[in-house]
Amino acid sequence: MASSDRVRVRFAPSPTGHLHIGGLRTALYNYLFARKHGGDFLLRIEDTDQSRYVETAEDDIMDALQWTGLTYDEGPDVGGEHAPYRQSKRADLYRSYAEKLVEAGAAYYAFDTEEDLAALRDEGVTYDLHTRHQMRNSITMSDDQVQDRLDAGADYVIRLKVPERETVRFEDEIRGAVSFDSDEIDDQVLLKSDGLPTYHLANIVDDHLMEISHVIRGEEWLSSTPKHVLMYEALGWTPPTFAHLPLIMSPNGGKLSKRDANTLGIPVYVTDYQEEGYEPEGLVNYLALLGWNPGTEEELFALDDMVEAFSLERVGASGVQFDLDKLRWVNEHYVRALSVEALVDRVRPYVEDAGYSASDDRLHEICELVQERVQVVPEIVTDNRYFFEDPDEYEEAGVEKRWKDASADLLSTYADRLESVEEEDFDADTVETELRNLADEEDVGAGAIIHPARLAVSGRSYGPGVFGLLATVGKQACIRRMRRAVETLG
RNA sequence: GCCGCGUUCGUCUAGCCUGGUCCAGGACGCCGGCUUUUCACGCCGGUAACACGGGUUCAAAUCCCGUACGCGGUACCA
Numbered sequence: 001m002a003s004s005d006r007v008r009v010r011f012a013p014s015p016t017g018h019l020h021i022g023g024l025r026t027a028l029y030n031y032l033f034a035r036k037h038g039g040d041f042l043l044r045i046e047d048t049d050q051s052r053y054v055e056t057a058e059d060d061i062m063d064a065l066q067w068t069g070l071t072y073d074e075g076p077d078v079g080g081e082h083a084p085y086r087q088s089k090r091a092d093l094y095r096s097y098a099e100k101l102v103e104a105g106a107a108y109y110a111f112d113t114e115e116d117l118a119a120l121r122d123e124g125v126t127y128d129l130h131t132r133h134q135m136r137n138s139i140t141m142s143d144d145q146v147q148d149r150l151d152a153g154a155d156y157v158i159r160l161k162v163p164e165r166e167t168v169r170f171e172d173e174i175r176g177a178v179s180f181d182s183d184e185i186d187d188q189v190l191l192k193s194d195g196l197p198t199y200h201l202a203n204i205v206d207d208h209l210m211e212i213s214h215v216i217r218g219e220e221w222l223s224s225t226p227k228h229v230l231m232y233e234a235l236g237w238t239p240p241t242f243a244h245l246p247l248i249m250s251p252n253g254g255k256l257s258k259r260d261a262n263t264l265g266i267p268v269y270v271t272d273y274q275e276e277g278y279e280p281e282g283l284v285n286y287l288a289l290l291g292w293n294p295g296t297e298e299e300l301f302a303l304d305d306m307v308e309a310f311s312l313e314r315v316g317a318s319g320v321q322f323d324l325d326k327l328r329w330v331n332e333h334y335v336r337a338l339s340v341e342a343l344v345d346r347v348r349p350y351v352e353d354a355g356y357s358a359s360d361d362r363l364h365e366i367c368e369l370v371q372e373r374v375q376v377v378p379e380i381v382t383d384n385r386y387f388f389e390d391p392d393e394y395e396e397a398g399v400e401k402r403w404k405d406a407s408a409d410l411l412s413t414y415a416d417r418l419e420s421v422e423e424e425d426f427d428a429d430t431v432e433t434e435l436r437n438l439a440d441e442e443d444v445g446a447g448a449i450i451h452p453a454r455l456a457v458s459g460r461s462y463g464p465g466v467f468g469l470l471a472t473v474g475k476q477a478c479i480r481r482m483r484r485a486v487e488t489l490g
Numbered sequence: 491g492c493c494g495c496g497u498u499c500g501u502c503u504a505g506c507c508u509g510g511u512c513c514a515g516g517a518c519g520c521c522g523g524c525u526u527u528u529c530a531c532g533c534c535g536g537u538a539a540c541a542c543g544g545g546u547u548c549a550a551a552u553c554c555c556g557u558a559c560g561c562g563g564u565a566c567c568a
Binding site for chain 2: 012013016046048049051110117121124126155157159172175178179180181184186188189191192193194198200203218219220221222223224226244247249251253254289291293296297299316317318320321322323325326327328329330336370373402436439445446447449450451453454461462463464466467469
């Protein structure tokens with residue numbers, strides 16, 4: 001038995017699909033809290049809803065945690081003292097506690113049909129202490145009738161028997177004192193007719209048995225917490241400390257949904273961030289800041305430093321809007337921190353996916369040039385296609401502003417000069433010298449050639465330093481593109 | 491509808507518990523300048539908020555009450 005004051009927290013996702021970004025943040029805060037206090041962080045799979053179960057989801061969750069570096073001490077794949085860590089494997093356990101609650105007078109059997117329940121719902125009322133007397137259950141039926149039904153193998157559920165006129169109070173680490181009037185709490189189903197528990201039962205049984213000290217979860221659970229408290233009390237258990245995290249919302253308001261992924265370009269699943277080339281450290285760093293702050297003006301944290309700085313007291317209570325710009329800003333710092341070699345490895349798959357090819361040396365050159373100019377790795381490709389193929393059009397505003405009457409002649413002459421440069425001498429210094437010499441001879445500013453050259457070679461008016469750009473694009477391509485621009489733009 | 495939770499710049503937030511140091515600080519974004527005879531990076535500067543109404547107090551972003559608004563819950567889903 002671990003000592004009761006040891007910090008033990010869990011991330012308890014339901015395997016219903018890809019791990020949501022909000023789920024990852026919940027996992028992160030649990031992880032930070034556990035590590036900060038030298039405690040344990042466990043992963044528990046809450047697969048008690050067979051109809052929503054998705055085969056691949058469990059792996060997806062574990063992959064996401066691994067990708068982001070949120071290592072857990074106990075879980076379905078790593079085992080632990082309290083195994084199994086999949087609720088579907090613990091079904092008998094929950095049933096026995098449900099029966100214990102019935103014996104304690106805190107729960108009861110119910111035999112209502114779908115129709116009965118639908119009728120109740122149609123009246124706009126819930127199954128609770130006001131309506132339970134008109135339903136078919138062990139409160140309204142005689143013991144013999146109940147026993148007969150059970151013996152006959154009839155379908156039944158076990159419901160929580162919420163006490164009357166009680167105020168259920170608990171202390172939330174983030175919100176302070178929270179209280180609910182028991183008259184407002186419904187008689188939650190604890191054990192379903194398929195024999196599996198609902199979240200509410202499974203959650204408190206496991207949290208108790210697994211010696212969880214702090215339940216850190218999303219705010220959507222706040223309203224069910226009084227039910228949980230009632231169960232802890234009925235079983236004579238000490239409830240864990242609760243902390244309900246603010247929800248992550250869409251910039252439009254409301255929950256961050258799949259729809260936002262499309263309309264606002266905000267990915268909602270962890271796998272999406274992975275595919276879109278975000279740095280896991282950057283994502284985690286940003287997520288930590290979404291609802292928590294260190295109390296200093298620091299914003300960029302490695303995971304270990306976050307652990308050091310983390311505390312639940314500094315987690316806000318209000319909902320937070322996801323800000324993609326800020327994530328990108330955080331991410332860019334992690335892109336810059338990469339060695340050029342690492343960046344080459346990171347970007348290669350995106351280069352290949354785009355159907356381009358480039359040697360390591362060439363990619364190295366490109367990365368050096370653009371590392372400080374991208375926020376997310378794939379932008380090295382998507383924002384700089386001219387490294388891989390000739391531009392097929394010229395940015396209109398750039399042409400407007402930079403392509404002058406004399407541009408064609410100057411660029412044409414510049415191309416001529418570059419023709420005579422040996423392939424192996426075609427580096428940034430040489431193309432710069434050639435350009436500046438020409439500018440002097442023609443008595444024009446260097447910009448009179450720089451701008452048209454950039455436009456011709458990259459199709460755009462902005463990008464990395466133009467001489468490095470020309471050198472990296474290469475002699476033949478530069479000349480070809482310059483001649484073509486002279487032709488096209490006149 | 492009912493219940494719960496929340497409300498400081500467009501956004502993330504500091505400050506609120508322990509009222510005065512806050513005509514409210516930082517960051518992202520945006521705008522401008524410097525730098526670069528190019529683009530960016532960088533640096534400098536600017537923009538912009540205490541939801542509203544009462545109350546308590548010599549004094550309120552900070553305490554109390556109410557209203558509005560937002561979010562969550564209201565399933566044999568989690």
